[in-house]
Amino acid sequence: MINSTSLNSALQIFGHMSAVFLAEYSSPTVRKSLRALQDHIQKNHLPDDIASDFLKPEDTEPSRKANTLLRNSPFHVDFKTVQRNVESMLEEEDNKTEENPYHCPEVINVLFRDYLGIFPLWSGVMLGDLAMYATDAPSKEKAESACTRQTNCHAENWFGIVKNNILQKERFLRPGVFIQKLHASLRARYMEHSLQYGLTLNQKPLRCRVDLLDHSEEQWAKRTVTSRQTKTKYFDPPKNLPTPKAVKWKKMKATRQKSKNTANKNTSEEEKHKDFQTKKTAKREDGSKRSKLSGKNTANTNTSDEEKHKDFQTKKTAKVRIMDF
Template identity: 40%
Template sequence: MFTVLHLCSAHALKAVAQSFGRQTNDSGLKEFATFCFARLQDCVHMDAANSTFGNMCTVFGTKMESRKVQKSIQFLKDQISEVTVSEASEDFKAPLPEDRDHKIATSIVKRSPFTTHFRSVLQKGTAEVSGIQEEADNPYFCPQILDVLFENYMCIYPLWSGILLGDLARYGSDQTVSNLKQEIEQRDTNCHVEKWFDIVKNNILLKQKSLRPGEFVRKMHTSMQGRYKEHILQLDFPEKLLVKPLKALQKNLEQSQEEWAKKQEKDPKDFKSKYFSVPEDIPEPKALKRKRKNDSKRGIPTVELKKMPNEKKEVMSVKDTEEDTAKV
């Protein structure tokens, strides 16, 4: 057993969403990119991370629309709709490189081997295939989103993803993402600490900030004593834990403490985070919505890639790219 340092996934997601919002005025594009980042956080294996991030590079890093871009968009939409760990793809599979330059670098971004690794994934994802580009612009094109990730986050990928959570023995065997049987923890948060801070500020201190140390201690002591008694009553612990075991109190009913029956509270509803859940409608860029609206006025049908039942997701691979290039 050893300790794993990990960042709160909720705080990381919030910071990334705010950074994406500063890079584009398109709220639909920002929401779509944030959902993609949440799926990148849920990856528990590097092969799955390569597939997710590689398709993100294709979608956000390719200026012109092509069949390769359309397949990558559909791949990400399927991930957002299913909220499951994607199958490992051979498209962007690559071992961590042994770069000598990162050893003499001074910054964390340059020294991290993950920076070099994901740069190679970026090159595969944005590799242009001559002769297959269409005239239409890619409405998802926003390289600033990739810049944000490379400047601050991809260099420390293990700290905010799930690849270091759970049983790490999966890296010492021939297991892949597709044959992992046991559920692996995908993310870690400090939500319990944040919830306790909220209780202290709003319920115990009643939003009073300017308190003397003595008054603060008395309020906290009173609240903790009440919670301690509530815990004993709910779990049916011995009543002697509620009071001091004095014989006088046990024999004299006049000195016994009055107890009130605890009201039965309804179980709180499970709250799921927005970006870690399946959205009702997958966000889309405003430019794509305008294009569909204009096409509908002109009577042009909308063609989209759809995942067929009982078939694997169709994603353009590097091998397919090389074959297309050879044909051209």
């Protein structure tokens, strides 16, 4: 099926495969399909008189419940129609004596699950003349294309040249270095190809017009500026950069707020200093009062001691006098 260049040939091959892999018992249809597949593998040609019953049209539509791309594909519907036709043909045959050694329905299930919905992408259907699939194409027999598949060997060969010859197996290059090396190689290849086949190089050399240089005269511009210039010929940045009004207003607001904060801070510091001074003076006054009170108490204690001593002396002298009498 990979080498098929038309949908009809692919449907015929798939019909033979369905008969061989879906039948549980060997039957004339299975044997004919097996013989057709063997001939196709050896000669790459299918007889036209074998698979005509597989291509009967059937009124089928894609399932509305299908959510995948493969199920909604029209190719999926065509191959499903062929499978149903083959199954109906196998049911009509009542030959259940000999088992089919090629019975393997999983092959057909895998094809439907992964490949048949995208049949044009892996086959040679799109390699031939695509005008034969047009709706207004003539009803003559469609000729099959000789090209059945294409390869990317040219791209792989170019990748090998870039890695081994141009970059010299260097890796992790910067984009600028990679572009320089590739540009130099492509330019050299272009020059070699042009010289080998005698092609004209599309290079226009720069030429200056000598006649304009000979007849040209030196001219000086008139000085129109009379005032003295203070600026130099180089760029002088402005001293005060202009700012938008909104930004300027925000800056002014920020400075005002900052000045208010500093004033409040200064006033708070002054008040703290005054409070500290008042507390200090109050402590001093309290200390002086306490010292005065302590002095008075000591004086009172001294006078009381003297009075006690005097009373004791008077009592003592009175006792002595009494004893003398």
